[in-house]
Amino acid sequence: MFKKRYGEQHITYRELFKKGDIGMKLSFIIMGAANFANKQILKGCIFLAVEIGFFAWFIQNGIHALAMLQTLGTKKQGLHYDTNLGIDVLQKGDNSMLLLLFGIAAILLCIVMISMYIINLRSARHIYETKAAGEPVATLKQDLSSLVNERFHITLMTVPLLGVLFFTILPLLYMISIAFTNYDHVHLPPKNLFTWVGFSNFGNVITGDMASTFFPVLSWTLIWAVFATITCFFFGVILALLINTKGIKLKKMWRTIFVITIAVPQFVSLLVMHNLLNDAGPINAMLKNWGVISTSIPFLSDPTLAKFSIIMVNMWIGIPTTMLISTGIIQNLDQEQIEAAEMDGANKFQIFKSITFPQILFVMMPSLIQQFIGNINNFNVIFLLTGGGPSNSNYYGAGSTDLLVTWLYNLTVNTMDYNLASVIGILIFILSAVFSLWAYTHTNSYKEG
Amino acid sequence: MKKKNWKKLLLGSLIVSMSLMTLAGCGSKSSSSSDSKPVAGGTEMKGDIKVWIDTEHVAAIKSQVKKFEKSNPKIHVTVKSGSSADAMKDVSKDPEKAADVFMMPHDQIGQMAEAGLLYPVGKKNTTTIKDNDIQSAVDGVTYKGKVYGFPYGVESQVLYYNKSKLSAEDVKSWDTMTSKGKLGTNFGDAGANYIFAPLFLSNGDQIYGSNGEDLKGTNINNEQGVQVLQWIASQKQNKGVVQTSDAALSNLQSGKIDAFLSGPWSKNDVKKALGKNMAVAAYPTVNFGNGDTQMKAFLGVKVYGVNQQTKSPVASLALAKYLSNEATQKVEFEKNGVVPTNKKAQALSEVQKDQTAKSVLEMSDANHTVVMPKLPEIISFWPPMDSLINDTYKGKIKSSQYQDKLNKFVKDTSKKSK
């Protein structure tokens, strides 16, 4: 409400410069001048310190960082023979990777500085406007008390957002930038420089050599995500219903049995599954001893069966979570409604179909969407269970069960083609972002009051 | 409530101050890294050196490091466990914080040299290495005419077998061996590339040229190459060949298989599995359809590399040299069964008496092995080679497609970059 009132009355900065007093005019060059002139000493100091700090940094490092961003380095690392020592001596060169990372950091910093400058001007304007309205300028105490009131979100969110800026957004921008460079296995720092190449990596992935790998891997990723999400959800709900069947004893014990698997770290349970399902693992050996089979079932070494096994193992991991959640929902269901339906002669299945299930689905929709996205990016299951194998001679750097995300991992760790990996990362991102934004705006459960 | 700016100010100033701290930190570092003056310290025999050693070698190396420190009191060495197989990955992550001296397999030399991660050993050390070590080890550490590491061990696959089931005569030929006993080996799973890619070499083809540095030197897309694939496919029907990868040792113990192909690193495990029935031999001969020919393996050289970014190059080179000298190689052989590259160490009676070492040494000549290629592009060679062998063995590639697949393979693996 207050925002609006002031919002309508703002004068332009040009007017402010013309009409303002000397402190306000000075604010256009020396940040915080208007605040000093009006006894907002602390605030003025902060503005001024920021400005001084920024320019000190800018002259010392900033100009260099920004300039290098254009070329990503020009001087190669080299070795020069030192006759005194009888060995070559290292002469350091530019490191494109670090130049890129810190160049982006410098840009972010400049953006922050510009917004600080604007805030400084707004502050000056605000003082001008309050004075013009004949009101007293806010004191330090008033300012501080607003931080636990109408500006409470700033108090709560500043520190977390700093973390997001430095540990999420900065790395993200860095990663996106790499997609536009030739940072691959022949341009590895520190000795080699890499540079900007525009969109050619995208061309390579979508139309070039990589396309014959990209599209099959993409489709398996989607199939996997759909099946992994649906199977876990569906069977988890059924398990919850079974446990909550009337007359079943030791409900808590049954639940606990399944809950144990949530608590075992995934890298443990998946490595163990890898071992158990091996061609020579205990399961095959057991079945052979019993005479059920004569040759090993290639659980993880046949491409089709491996995909099937992965989904099964994923059910082992995912069902308990769904079971636990749906138990919570089932216990909260409106019993009267169910009894009324029973009176009307509805059978168990009908009740499930038209009362229980829709209710569960409604509650779980957000987590289902999250699980779907999570499954697209599900690194652990594939990496630890099959490592992407069995191999596939039609693919570049990927195996039959590799998802986009594990393929991306292979490209960075094994073949060191960071640029291609980054392109794939961007494509995964677009895929998940579009889907989740669509889901976000189209499902009831996401809509907020 | 009038001071909307106040809070933004707080937020902004926090960001700026934190950013400044960050960038002051990186700024100073990045500016120093673009400094072109040569490394100041480290020209003398002193400094703190960190060395990465494979976990199972740590105990043996620590004792040697102590001796080294005694004779070089100004050098302080920290031994940390690392993983030689991941040397490239671990060093390139952050060369400044990586070890000064590290264990690595020689096939990463090309890639690491190209990325500027390895210190060339210099003229004097090169002469020492050439004088003291066998030729194949020297070949292994040489890349584009420069020596980039100190060899300390040689590795090649050998044939372990159960002598209660197979005789020394039986294991001389693949066909006899697999008709009289069962060989457990891996055609169909990850890792087949290392074991069976040399089959192409056995049949007269080349992989990355004669010295493993020629990008255009792969010629397996010829008639011999097709023969090799046919032979691999035919092994699926061979009753004497059991597909086994991870479980080879337990199968050997339980008697499901009588022989398997592995390197010196398996020696102790095989000993445990077979006891006194353990026997070792060089690779057998194989027949691709034009007579018996020696089955070949890749020769791997175990190397100490020196980090190019090291602050004390002289001391680091000295340590690497020490850890690859005759005495250390002897210790490594006794404690961990590493087969020496040093000529004098090879001549030691305990090495000569050891079956496994003898077989590895027998394998290490040019008739039995080819030094594993070490040019940077080798990394894009392994995965498709794995799938080529796996899919051929499993029958997923039909014999009519062999030529096309090999053509594509050679084309893909001979590319410089995109």
Place this chain on the structure above:
Amino acid sequence: MEAKTTNYRAKKRNTRFLVYAILIIMSIIWLFPIVWIVLTSFRAEGGAFVPYIMPKSFTLSNYTKLLSDSTGNFPFVRWFINTFVVATFSCLLSTFITIAMAYSLSRLRFKMRRPFLKIALVLNMFPGFMSMIAVYYILKALDLTQSLVALVLIYSAGAALGFYVAKGFFDTIPMALDESAMIDGANKWQIFTKITLPLSKPIIVYTALMAFMGPWMDFIFAKIIMGDDVKDYTVAIGLYSMMTKTTANSLFMSFTAGCVLIAIPITLLFIYMQKYYVEGITSGSVK
């Protein structure tokens, strides 16, 4: 009439029998791998692969080997303490951050709120591998690599975007409570601490539980940050580092022993806390 009742009862008994049967079969499937881990951790013979389930001979030496750290390469006890410390601190910090973010975005109104909700939703969707190296160098610039502080910082920084479940919970607390407090003259801070937080026990416990469990599971990111600093490893990196190609066979039983040792406390904690887990995750959407 009577026949019908017995029939009905018999049917009911049959269903119950069937349900028990299914539950027993499923329990066996679910417990089998876990039992196998436990059995393997006591196995005296063999390596990573043995073609049978029941060990031929039992031993405690896998545990003693792990706990005494005779080789000096695998200081398990130290790892365990590290993980506990990291988990505790990142649990405290993350919980505060998540709750603060969720509360702000649910109860407070400000200009960038709605756009921010959407941005936060998609920011999390970038696959993290490439950014790990960037994060590593940012930490290096702050001189924080190879320290437990870095891990706490990273795990907590991630918490700022994981507020969705908690936000859903706060959305269900009636706005009227806040309004009446406001009329009584309370400021936002007082409303947050005196009214909202006491009502939010389930979601706080849920958030804390999730944050506490994270460090026990992460092995990739932590490894990049820790590098060769073995004594500062968490259990997840440590145990995973035992499974390299050359050591996997000989260390497998000790590995499983380590798994059992970390699974026990987490399992107990989880079983004890599962009520909150359910309440936390479901409450957000039950209106």
